Amino acid sequence: EVQLVESGGGLVQPGGSLRLSCAASGFTVSSNYMSWVRQAPGKGLEWVSVIYSGGSTYYADSVKGRFTISRDNSKNTLYLQVNSLRADDTAVYYCARETSNWYFDLWGRGTLVTVSS
């Protein structure tokens, strides 16, 4: 079955860090564009970061310098290292497979990150 399963979210204090994981099955992460998209409570969707099949990475201005996207080809898993967390980073973080035409054709169920003291 083709699916994405995120993990790693939780409650963290401002300034803290987490590593989010997204395990893929049914397809190869390294052969695809893979993105993270987040959704703050009661809000809309915000694209966060992408890693291309060739390895290039890009970030939204709101997270640049604080978040790092990566992948482990041997584990077929996507990661998002989130550092220097702020209250406005509180959101459900989804991983999504991005097509070469820049829309998202497969999403995981998300993992909740709550930044609070």
Add this chain to the structure above:
Amino acid sequence: DIVLTQSPATLSLSPGERATLSCRASQSVSSYLAWYQQKPGQAPRLLISDSSNRATGIPARFSGSGSGTDFTLTISSLEPEDFAVYYCQQHNNWPLTFGGGTKVEIK
């Protein structure tokens, strides 16, 4: 960044009725607009890409149209499972951006 404005924010309709959702872009995105459906506690699901191309497995009652700055998602006859929030997303320019969503609720 391209801003996508969806209207109305909430659409109250009965099963069997036609739903018309709008998405307006702050600048032209050509035909590169996608639509997603999201139900409470679930991930978004791709409905439409490139303004009018239905994704695999999406029923024919969902259709998309438009180009440039004005786009429409139409649900021809609402089924009970269609009551959800719908988001548009432009896939023409970086950064990729989403609209604020339209909630289709049962009247």
